[in-house]
Amino acid sequence: MKRDFSVKIQDDEPMNHLKQSNKTILVAPLNWGLGHATRCIPIIQALLDHNYVPIIASDGNALELLRKEFPYIDMFELPSYHIEYSKTDKYFKWKMLISIPKIIKAVLAEKKLIQQWITKYEIDGIISDNRLGIYSAKIPSVYLTHQINVLSGNTTWFSTQCHRYFIKKHNECWVPDVAQDPNLTGNLGHVKNTSLNIKYIGPLSRMKQKELNKKYDLMVVLSGPEPQRSLLEEKLKNEVLKYKGKVIFIKGIVEKTQQNETFKNVTFYNFMNTKQLEQTFNESDLVLCRSGYTTVMDLVALQKKAFFIPTPGQYEQLYLAKKLENEGLLPFSLQEDFCIEDLSKINNFSGLPKIDFKTNWNDLFKVFEKM
Incomplete structure (x- = not known):
């Protein structure tokens, strides 16, 4: 509850x-x-x-x-x-x-x-x-x-x-x-x-919760400085292909032109603007992402269940991930330990509370x- x-x-x-x-x-x-x-x-x-x-x-x-x-x-x-x-x-x-x-x-x-x-x-x-x-x-x-x-x-x-x-x-x-x-x-x-x-x-969040039909089973959102962003991208590219469901994968690379490609069950984007991200979040069932605080605030606004992978060495993200898991809200895994089967743990957590x-x-x- x-x-x-x-x-x-x-x-x-x-x-x-x-x-x-x-x-x-x-x-x-x-x-x-x-x-x-x-x-x-x-x-x-x-x-x-x-x-x-x-x-x-x-x-x-x-x-x-x-x-x-x-x-x-x-x-x-x-x-x-x-x-x-x-x-x-x-x-x-x-x-x-x-x-x-x-x-x-x-x-x-x-x-x-x-x-x-x-x-x-x-x-x-x-x-x-x-x-x-x-x-x-x-x-x-x-x-x-x-x-x-x-x-x-x-x-x-x-x-x-x-x-x-x-x-x-x-x-x-x-x-x-x-x-x-x-x-x-x-x-x-x-x-x-x-x-x-x-x-x-x-x-603070640029996102708003909307009642939209589900289009994706899993949304992957990457962010953060290099080389950790790229390292996680390479790891998750392989893991999501094992996922039994439709996946949208936003790499978090802001470039002049938006690009996308689809491979098997996964659609990749280099980046999305706020309007596109908001719609995609609302069309997705689960979210896989870093445990950065801005992401936490977005998930609160959107009322989405998520699984966290803290950036290695970033004490703040590890603290937030542990805090939210200990409170029974959202699970996490260390980057080197994560496998796609870990996502099933989300069902044992209540999700982030609504803050009015x-x-x-x-x-x-x-x-x-x-x-």
Whole structure:
């Protein structure tokens, strides 16, 4: 039986001063997989609905995805953090450590850029999704994250303190979850004592649940940095051919042109836009995917049962997968252990609960009206 933890917040009609705003807000998601970019989509849409003028800055696949979603919005390229995973989780932390100089260089570069852009493009506010150099003391700055605590094994305290150092430079920290227990992020997004100005804004998703006829028995959705995305793709390409049912397989590679091919019982796509993804999710019975937090929020919105394969070495995804399995909601398997027969375990879990949370954008956007 599903647990229903509901929070109802009424979203009032836009206030007059918000209707007349026309302020320019920079939205800058991190290019680490596609989750940071996709969870910014409902924020960008809310800004448009409340008469703000969003502009977008990112790099790589994240920028390309948002360009396809909002072709009429100004886009700017930021320096890449050059985040890459190791081929095995054993060397994940070492790979991240040797990437630190590149990340610092990118953070310093984007920090310099943002100061120039504020004047050049008359930016009135900032929403940074885990981009460490995107903030300013001159204008209201908001930091979007679900990781107040950054899990990294025996270096968790250090990685958490480093992250909070940057969060504190912003006026507010928006956490896409509910404040009370039970919640989705657990220890990642909740702390007992902190000086951070945290606001829980409810789960974010660009998806909506729809009653559509079932077209696929299984939907496979890949995401995340290389080489782990490709490694999982190669593994699952072989596994899904053993599946007794119709499969749609989205590789998570954002390219200029959408491509698809069908082999036996499986239809492959390189990527899908939001409208196509939403329809395909609603037409699918089960989902096989990573346990990234944005994916968790999408599954909550769509009320879909899923099976998780956490990215090797990514402590956050492993924590979320274990948390949801221990709560009897969704099962998971380590990447090296997964076989297609594991999907039968889904029947023993209740699925993610429905969360009735109406984000009050009027209240959240007040931060941009204070200067």
